[in-house]
Amino acid sequence: MHVLIIGAAGMVGRKLAESIASGESLAGQPVEKLTLMDVIPPTAPAGFTGEVVIKSGDIADPAVSTELVSGRPDTVFHLAAIVSGEAELDFDKGYAINLDGTRHLFDAIRHEGQNAPYKPRVVFTSSIAVFGAPFPDKIGDEFFLTPRTSYGAQKAIGELLLADYSRKGFFEGIGIRLPTVCIRPGKPNKAASGFFSNILREPLSGQEAVLPVDESVRHWHVSPRRAVGFLRHAAEIDLEAVGLRRVLNMPGLSATVGEQIEALRRVAGDRAVALIRREPDPMIGEIVAGWPRDFDPARALALGFVGDASFDEIIRIHVEDELGGRIGG
């Protein structure tokens, strides 16, 4: 099997590539070739015995997708995107990458199939940003698309394209709406959502972290490990069972900031919790108030997608996968 990951230099893309490389299989089939693509050259995962092809380019350029697809990958993971904040600041760039880039990829597959039969599995990562307030406390599988950012609108459009191209038989598409990934490894960044990870990751390494919102704030999370599990399961699932409605809310974990902090206390003790400094930021509070808090992801659960069981588990996954099992600075 030949697997293509677009957006392979990102955090989730890198972990997905490592997962496929270490298992050397996907959907019960051996993976002989892994093509990793991003705007910067992705790193080849260690220990993979098959062929690895590293590519870089701009998916806003249709020729880039045509070239990528000419290698006829059996499974395509499309994770590339301009993130929310940047898509909001640079309207043209967000639409060029998140809408046009996605459509070019889908059209490249369609055109490749006009030369000779070709119908790859396409896994598209969407986002809970397709939903904007007001919404019910728990968002159900049939709630309408109400993005309040250009990023959310672009992802919602990608979902509609995915479903239509799949319905027409151009490829086997499936879209998954990822919860916010927590704990994101790396350094604190300026993303409005950064604090959800910062307040756990930094104390776990003996560093201070800033909490800009109230402990009552509730949000929808997934560990990086489970996010990779969602992607793999989406590549393996029987699409007959999914039907024409090809985009699913993934099973996240709904937790308040207070619950996150108590989980940190259980896993890492009071000393870690004491490193969280409260510094209320009304602007961040207002942004976060417009984000989904909880879902009822009944379809995804019935289709076998598995989320995190508890925030303790989310924290332990970070300690295992990022800190070599060691807590403290």
Next chain:
Amino acid sequence: MHVLIIGAAGMVGRKLAESIASGESLAGQPVEKLTLMDVIPPTAPAGFTGEVVIKSGDIADPAVSTELVSGRPDTVFHLAAIVSGEAELDFDKGYAINLDGTRHLFDAIRHEGQNAPYKPRVVFTSSIAVFGAPFPDKIGDEFFLTPRTSYGAQKAIGELLLADYSRKGFFEGIGIRLPTVCIRPGKPNKAASGFFSNILREPLSGQEAVLPVDESVRHWHVSPRRAVGFLRHAAEIDLEAVGLRRVLNMPGLSATVGEQIEALRRVAGDRAVALIRREPDPMIGEIVAGWPRDFDPARALALGFVGDASFDEIIRIHVEDELGGRIGG
């Protein structure tokens, strides 16, 4: 006020132009200029004392939108579309007109506004084709987008673009999802939905009509006169009251084919009803089974959109507007 109608050669576009021309006003303001555009040159409405500009062109060409918008219309009605059946047969053409054409128009307005402040009202006609079965008996205002045609996907994408461009302040957008227009004037056509109009229009003129489905089939209708009323109201409404969710299910009339026929009997008598010939067509029956039957258009009603009160009224409107008040062949 300068009003631009794109798709002005179509049935609804033509009636909208006539309505604006005869009243010579919109949103309480005098209309001095009417630009009518379509792929073929639209007909200028009779009796309008202002300036009428007739244009024709292909809205898949970005230069066409740029030129249209350079005239800085205050209100833009965007009704142009490749219809459902054709968009399903010609994938590229459907996306070129219904998606790219819409986006070019929206971008032309955005770019015009970068030269000097410009923020027109944009009324976008969407369709109940954004919904595909299965759905509840009555579709609510928060039901998710589930198109089962490329046309429906393209309209849903247009809706998302409209909402995002409006949120960013590029124009004052509002989208309305029209029910099936009934009674469509003209000759019987091969559209799968044609019979809903045929079984009324033809007998009202003393002609036979074919009914291919069971009388229990339920559907969602609007008269041409009320459809024009929706468009005018959308151009006039206070968008503060609409908020960020800019696309509304219009208040149609839900009726079974049997109820349509009984209304025909009340308005035109048994002799008219006797002209309906039952010729079951399982293929049409199957297509129609996937279409919305009924809605709960609470938001549109609260915002002052007014639909038809009864099928008797829908038939009387046809007799008044198309037959000069005269029933029979």
